């Protein structure tokens with residue numbers, strides 16, 4: 001599909017091929033993809049004379065390719081959608097924290113319906129629609145419909161099933177969710193208690209089930225349940241189940257469905273109707289089991305296809321991959337706010353009464369902020385690479401090559417875990433970097449945190465996912481002597497013998513500026529931690545018992561491996577041609593900051609495995625400090641390059657024009673408490689108390 005073609009028609013008309021469960025596949029680009037441009041600016045204490053980004057119209061994105069040198073293909077679409085959303089009154093940012101749950105939810109329905117209307121009217125491409133969703137910035141049922149329901153049918157349905165269901169889903173004539181988690185089981189998918197029992201008499205299934213899904217909107221769900229036919233169990237499979245009437249939206253007979261109630265934070269993820277669902281003898285036709293992996297015949301016989309059963313988990317691999325890119329977006333947003341505000345905010349400074357120091361000039365502020373800025377870029381690059389990996393694995397799957405599936409699973413699981421944990425921590429750090437004002441709702445950071453933090457849990461608890469990576473790594477180590485060559489992200493393990501012996505060559509601080517030196521240190525650390533775990537595991541008679549006992553160390557080894565992937569993809573990126581004056585140099589600095597800060601934070605690993613000496617660690621730290629000074633002059637430009645509108649940022653502290661204080665003051669007066677000068681409750685509670693004090697004083 002070309003982006004010029006209509007989104008709706010194209011999706012409907014496109015051939016529904018097996019295994020093509022990446023709706024964004026054609027947008028995949030391994031090219032550099034910063035949403036924005038290189039704008040060397042000096043920040044003189046904050047306020048710029050440019051006005052807000054929305055006010056600037058075409059000035060805002062200053063497309064001066066000769067000066068800026070380089071625009072990724074994605075930029076145009078992203079910028080256009082950002083402005084479309086920012087200028088549409090229906091998409092205005094409500095003060096979500098102030099809305100009741102019902103208002104909040106209805107607003108989301110209104111925005112989602114309007115987005116869909118605009119998508120059709122403007123004949124937006126898939127890429128454009130996806131960007132629009134991003135800038136609308138409100139978790140909604142549509143995320144699950146497009147992000148999980150549709151991919152589940154594409155990945156796990158037969159060609160016939162796809163032809164039946166996908167046109168309905170693409171036109172949103174049915175709305176679906178992904179109903180897998182139960183009250184008692186989430187991580188343990190094989191332990192799901194929902195059963196789907198085949199009844200050959202009537203050619204139907206029956207269910208008993210308790211999900212996390214969509215409580216108020218979905219008409220359909222892909223429900224995961226253990227298949228039972230002829231009294232035998234055949235593992236967990238997906239089933240398309242209609243939940244509500246397409247006429248009046250009432251639940252169908254045997255179905256009890258509702259919302260699970262308020263979640264963390266005010267506003268935040270409460271725009272989403274996570275739901276509870278109970279089936280009481282609900283019957284669905286046999287052909288509504290997604291049968292690409294296994295087919296159930298009319299007689300109730302199970303016929304396994306040549307596709308590995310892990311494909312049932314395929315939707316999760318797809319979504320985990322998208323979550324990595326989303327991590328970069330959430331992190332860059334928080335960093336943009338904290339960086340701009342740090343340039344505006346002044347505290348302490350010269351004793352001679354001169355102007356106070358911008359807090360961004362404090363080394364402590366830089367040492368907390370700039371590694372987060374570097375991480376935002378690092379996650380963007382690793383996210384792009386992961387998209388490529390996913391595209392590659394789906395193409396292979398179509399050709400019945402399943403060889404790279406385990407690596408794709410390990411990479412998506414591990415990087416989802418690493419990037420979401422780091423991003424959640426980083427958003428909170430950005431709040432602290434903004435001092436007291438960071439705690440105000442109007443800073444945008446509290447809600448960003450509340451919306452973001454469940455990413456550490458959904459789509460696989462982060463620790464559970466790292467344990468999956470650890471299993472993969474232990475398998476790889478155990479095969480080292482067998483002649484099976486590790487490939488892809490574990491290729492470095494083929495050099496395990498060398499890496500176990502290697503000595504870091506750094507003698508002076510600048511030696512840490514060699515990518516090969518950094519890579520080798522990270523590879524050596526990962527190999528040594530993995531091999532140490534494998535050796536400890538081998539002492540256990542029962543490997544599963546050993547795995548449980550050593551799980552904390554295994555998680556550390558998995559983290560080391562995932563950090564190596566991010567560092568190596570950043571370095572690879574820099575080996576490509578990157579046009580634009582000074583861009584590559586700045587990215588190089590960020591790459592070193594990312595790597596050396598990790599080294600500093602995980603010094604225990606590097607020292608205890610003997611990968612580096614304490615002297616080399618100290619040189620790395622010296623060098624890291626000097627790199628902060630090199631980022632400082634371009635820090636504002638580096639966050640402006642994300643090209644976020646003030647509408648999207650939703651933060652008084654992160655305003656493009658730096659006009660923070662007057663706007664904070666203005667914002668305060670919008671609070672409902674300030675509607676009246678004397679508060680409600682004065683007569684009832686405050687006045688009697690004051691009078692009592694007065695009486696006591698007179699006594």
Ligand SMILES: CCCCCCCCCCCCCCCCCCCCCCCC(=O)SCCNC(=O)CCNC(=O)[C@H](O)C(C)(C)COP(=O)(O)OP(=O)(O)OC[C@H]1O[C@@H](n2cnc3c(N)ncnc32)[C@H](O)[C@@H]1OP(=O)(O)O
Pocket residue numbers: 111112115116129130132133136138140142143144146147148178180181186187188189190310311313314316317319322405406409457458459460461464465468471
């Ligand atoms: C308002 C605007 C409107 C605009 C409208 C339109 C816009 C349209 C634009 C498009 C937008 C798109 C949006 C996308 C956004 C998406 C947002 C999504 C939000 C997410 C919400 C959250 C959803 C959920 O949480 S769903 C539930 C997720 N659940 C989990 O993740 C459960 C976690 N548990 C597991 O994954 C497994 O159970 C596991 C792996 C932990 C253990 O499984 P099991 O017990 O079977 O494992 P093992 O025995 O350990 O493994 C067996 C074997 O299988 C291998 N394996 C495991 N998993 C996988 C896998 N996924 N893939 C491949 N292989 C796997 C494992 O390695 C083992 O292999 P061996 O070789 O045998 O060792």
Ligand SMILES: Cc1cc2nc3c(=O)[nH]c(=O)nc-3n(C[C@H](O)[C@H](O)[C@H](O)COP(=O)(O)OP(=O)(O)OC[C@H]3O[C@@H](n4cnc5c(N)ncnc54)[C@H](O)[C@@H]3O)c2cc1C
Pocket residue numbers: 144178179180181184185186187188211212213214269274454457458459460461462463464467551
């Ligand atoms: C906002 C949100 C949206 C969601 N949306 C959906 C949805 O659309 N569809 C859907 O089906 N589900 C959804 N979920 C559910 C989500 O996928 C699960 O909550 C998630 O997979 C974690 O599973 P759990 O709740 O069973 O956690 P648990 O597995 O119970 O985890 C609890 C603790 O136990 C630890 N733990 C668990 N197993 C192990 C182990 N083997 N070894 C070591 N430690 C372990 C974990 O690390 C964690 O600390 C959503 C959840 C949230 C929060």
